[in-house]
Amino acid sequence: MSVSLQARLDRPEAQSIAVALSGGGDSVALLHMLREAGHQVQAVTVDHGLRAESADEAAMVGGWCRDWGVPHQVLRWEDHPKTGNLMDAARRARRDLIHDWTLAQGLSTVVLGHTADDQAETLLMGLTRAAGIDGLCGLRPSWQQGAVTWARPMLRLTRDELRDWLSSHGLPWVEDPSNSNDRFLRARTRKLLAGLAPLGLTPARLAESAAHLARARQALDAAVLEAATRVCDERAGALHLDPGAFAALPEEIARRLAQAMILWLSGADYPPRAADLARFIAAVQDGRAATLAGCRLKNSWLTVEPRHADLRRWRLTGQGEAALLGAEGLRQLENWRGCGLPRHVLELTPALWQGDRLIAAPCAGFGLASAECAPSFKAWLLSH
Structure with missing residues (x-):
């Protein structure tokens, strides 16, 4: 790896890493760069089943990994929605499948092969929607999903640099035909981006602008967190x-x-x-x-x-059958007003039951149980 690429690769802290490997040049380059840097990698490919060739391509990527001595798994998405935004559903399914697989492998970090070109395309697509700062600051370098950290180590590297690196190392890759299909906004944006280069609007320069905007968003996020401590009280x-x-x-x-x-x-x-x-x-x-x-x-x-109250928001400990307190539970609490919560708030909190009998209502201070809403609002703000 050249020194320039090595210096601009944001290596994850974890030694053992899951690589989301599509078989495209970006993810193939990322896999091998991390191996060269001494990381232990496992590869995972999601076959969305949306193109007839997808299964063969996933099998081909698996063959490459066998040749490279890299553990590899193909995950298949079969629960296709009949209506709605299919591409968005595919993205969500890919994320959830990889998340669950990563945990099953005992890993905590997944890396994605997005580049400065993806950053530039995302910024330009945001401009087509008259987006504010959130839509113009590009892809997040990293984020947390449960116990899994997702990271994009190559946001300062361009697609052309990576293709040159792959060619110099004699490594194969496959091009996704959707990347040049004008039905998709990103494909049209990619073609537009090539025409902007003579103006100095290169992928690297636009990605740099997105990074500046991301730092501005961080300042706004800090201001929101400070405001939340003065404006709202979580209970x-x-x-x-x-x-x-x-x-x-x-x-x-x-x-x-x-x-x-x-x-x-x-x-x-x-x-x-x-x-x-x-x-x-x-x-x-x-x-x-x-x-x-x-x-x-x-x-x-x-x-x-x-009607939208959900017990899954809560960490509830204690013996009994879990359900919302509701109006019936409130009727069984003689001194509920002493907890300082209004009726319509308390009814939506968790409780423990034995048949029709209320045995614990933690938020009202009744019974041997505890309840915590997770994540808290402050923790949620810090992680988003």
Whole structure:
């Protein structure tokens, strides 16, 4: 490996690593660069089954790995949705399959072969949507999903540099035909990017701009975290808001905080539409009731709506059958008002039952049990 590429490869801390290996030039180069750097690697390929050739390509990649002495596994996605965004569903399925496989192998780090070109394409696609800073700061270098760390070590390397490196080492790769299919926005953006180079808008230069914007987003995230400590108080899986303090926030910090609260409570992958979020923000500032994305604002308390309440948000310990406290559980608690929580918040907390008899309601201080909402809002903010 040349010194220049070695210096710009952000090597993971873990010694043993899972490599998401599609067989394309980027992931093949990443696999071998990490091996040269002394890492122990295992490769995993997801066959989405969306093209007739995909199974043969996955088998070919498996043959390469046998020749290289690299452990390799093919994971197949078979639960294709009949409606909706197929490409988005495929991306989610790939992530979940690799996550579960990584844990099963006793590994904690997965690396992906995205490059500076992917960063540049992502920035340009964001511009087509008139995206704000979140949509223009590119792909995340790393993030956490449960016990698995995902990382993109090659965001400072270009696709052409990697192809040259592969050719100099006599290593094979396969090109995904979707990369040149004009049906897909990324393929059209890739062709546009080639025409921007004479203006100095190279993949490396655009990726550098995305990195600057990412640092600006980090500053905004820090401001949101600080604002959250003054504006909202997490209790019993809900958020108690100070409308006056919220109204005093700068507009962008208020928007980001409101969006974060909704995403934390709802568990949604995508934020609400801008117009809907703006109406919700106005309701918070005015101290009015509102609902948005399965969440309910009432008397300055923000909770999930009862029909969206989910015990999986909670770590509950104790003996008994777990279920929400609900109105029936509240009727069996004589002194529930002493816990300081309103009825509509307490009813959505976990409880332990023996048949129809309530035996523990941790958030109300009743019975031998404990309950913790995980992750907490602060922990969620730090990880997103």
